[in-house]
Amino acid sequence: MTTKCPKCGEVVTGVSVKEVRGCALGGRVWQCVSLNCSRCETSLGVQIDPLAIKAALVDEIRAKI
Secondary structure, three states: OOOEEOOOOOOOOOOOEEEEEOOOOOOOEEEEEEEEEEHHHHHHHHEEEEHHHHHHHHHHHHHHH
């Protein structure tokens, strides 16, 4: 099954990744990434940046050693 961009209608063969800031209830801020259509830059989804979470976890562990 192929995925088509909801805006331009082209088959999504790749995405561009953009850094964005996400805010949760309570004011917590997360580093996130937006996955965008490589043709028209429409956002196809947003998620918490797994590399930022990994780096924060490593820093927290190092601080406690």
